[in-house]
Amino acid sequence: MVNNKKCILRLSRYKKALTRLRSLGFKKVFSDNLADAIGVTPSQVRKDFSVFELSGNKKGGYSIDDLLEKLNRILGKEEVEKVIIAGYGNIGSALMKYKGFEKEGINIVAAFDTDQSKISPKAQIPVFHIDEMKAFIIKEKIKTAIIAVPDMVAQQIVDTMIEAGVKGALNFSPLFLRVPDEFVISYVNLEVELEGVIYFVNALNNPKNNEIADAD
Amino acid sequence: MVNNKKCILRLSRYKKALTRLRSLGFKKVFSDNLADAIGVTPSQVRKDFSVFELSGNKKGGYSIDDLLEKLNRILGKEEVEKVIIAGYGNIGSALMKYKGFEKEGINIVAAFDTDQSKISPKAQIPVFHIDEMKAFIIKEKIKTAIIAVPDMVAQQIVDTMIEAGVKGALNFSPLFLRVPDEFVISYVNLEVELEGVIYFVNALNNPKNNEIADAD
Numbered sequence: 001m002v003n004n005k006k007c008i009l010r011l012s013r014y015k016k017a018l019t020r021l022r023s024l025g026f027k028k029v030f031s032d033n034l035a036d037a038i039g040v041t042p043s044q045v046r047k048d049f050s051v052f053e054l055s056g057n058k059k060g061g062y063s064i065d066d067l068l069e070k071l072n073r074i075l076g077k078e079e080v081e082k083v084i085i086a087g088y089g090n091i092g093s094a095l096m097k098y099k100g101f102e103k104e105g106i107n108i109v110a111a112f113d114t115d116q117s118k119i120s121p122k123a124q125i126p127v128f129h130i131d132e133m134k135a136f137i138i139k140e141k142i143k144t145a146i147i148a149v150p151d152m153v154a155q156q157i158v159d160t161m162i163e164a165g166v167k168g169a170l171n172f173s174p175l176f177l178r179v180p181d182e183f184v185i186s187y188v189n190l191e192v193e194l195e196g197v198i199y200f201v202n203a204l205n206n207p208k209n210n211e212i213a214d215a216d
Numbered sequence: 217m218v219n220n221k222k223c224i225l226r227l228s229r230y231k232k233a234l235t236r237l238r239s240l241g242f243k244k245v246f247s248d249n250l251a252d253a254i255g256v257t258p259s260q261v262r263k264d265f266s267v268f269e270l271s272g273n274k275k276g277g278y279s280i281d282d283l284l285e286k287l288n289r290i291l292g293k294e295e296v297e298k299v300i301i302a303g304y305g306n307i308g309s310a311l312m313k314y315k316g317f318e319k320e321g322i323n324i325v326a327a328f329d330t331d332q333s334k335i336s337p338k339a340q341i342p343v344f345h346i347d348e349m350k351a352f353i354i355k356e357k358i359k360t361a362i363i364a365v366p367d368m369v370a371q372q373i374v375d376t377m378i379e380a381g382v383k384g385a386l387n388f389s390p391l392f393l394r395v396p397d398e399f400v401i402s403y404v405n406l407e408v409e410l411e412g413v414i415y416f417v418n419a420l421n422n423p424k425n426n427e428i429a430d431a432d
Binding site: 005010012013017020037038039062071081083090091093094095097099103104106111112128143144146151157168169170174175176185186189190192194196197198199200201202204205210 | 224225228229232233236243248252253254255265291297299306307309310311313314315316317319320322359360364367374377383384385390391392398400401402404406407408409410411412413414415416418420
């Protein structure tokens with residue numbers, strides 16, 4: 001198994017860059033082009049491709065169609081993936097409408113919330129009461145979820161998901177959730193990310209901060 | 217300067233956990249509590265705190281008020297930060313309404329888009345035409361931006377921001393943007409993150425994938 005998250009994220013970025021190139025009419029790509037597109041060195045691209053037996057050569061380049069087929073197989077995306085969203089607030093509703101997922105063969109099939117005014121079981125993508133989530137996960141054999149609930153209830157929601165058979169989640173709640181070792185969880189923390197950018201912008205523009213030492 | 221991104225993201229997470237504890241009425245915190253809350257070891261917490269001269273001791277714990285004051289100073293958040301959003305689609309509009317930023321003293325002051333139907337210069341948080349972005353950045357001395365535009369125009373938008381004086385951005389566009397070395401850029405790639413979760417879920421539940429070697 002590819003157990004390195006960074007490597008998988010690079011493969012996913014290669015795939016995105018290749019899809020773009022194909023849509024522009026290209027048939028072949030060189031490791032240098034891909035390296036530029038995703039911000040790594042050409043030798044990293046060649047290393048990744050050789051590990052995954054993605055063939056090509058420095059002179060002739062790689063066939064974009066071949067690479068995409070192989071990447072889709074590696075990334076396990078031959079089928080459309082069904083994903084649910086817990087929490088239909090600002091973030092949850094934006095994700096439901098987000099075009100980027102559909103392009104990647106990811107199908108948001110339902111959302112769940114406690115707020116009666118948000119519930120619409122007959123919408124194209126239905127929004128159900130959160131109490132119906134567990135039965136839905138079991139019935140539809142959902143393996144992947146997005147957690148976009150208020151952070152006070154995030155732990156309880158992920159516990160319910162795990163009980164019902166969910167195996168992995170993308171979590172927008174800011175605090176660390178306790179999950180079994182074999183559960184896959186990825187954190188997207190928008191405040192923390194933006195605060196990080198602000199910190200570095202301030203630090204780079206305020207030389208007195210230079211006295212603080214590096215902590216890692 | 218603290219030039220390690222991971223360390224800053226940890227400090228930002230400590231701050232969030234401490235704010236929560238204070239709102240629950242706590243006055244003191246121990247490194248073990250904080251370690252649990254953000255998913256690191258207690259010795260990592262003590263190491264971070266000693267580097268930043270955040271004082272306390274193993275027996276008596278740390279004063280939450282003192283820690284928060286010092287963390288705010290380190291993170292450069294004594295003042296409210298003004299941030300703009302380029303792109304008022306699903307993601308941009310969700311971020312404008314997102315409560316998490318306000319709680320952190322981050323103030324979204326305007327958004328910019330090309331779509332006339334989205335423009336509302338008199339709204340509480342105004343949405344202007346993208347052509348007005350450059351003058352706005354200069355006039356309001358904006359240093360930090362969020363990029364949530366379609367990826368085909370993201371490079372052009374970040375170029376304009378840099379010309380106008382922006383020093384850092386949180387970027388939701390999937391491709392790598394070319395920026396000067398001193399420009400701070402943080403990528404949030406929702407498709408790539410979710411695809412990563414799906415990959416690991418599939419791999420863990422499909423033993424035949426175990427033959428693929430680790431690439432890093």
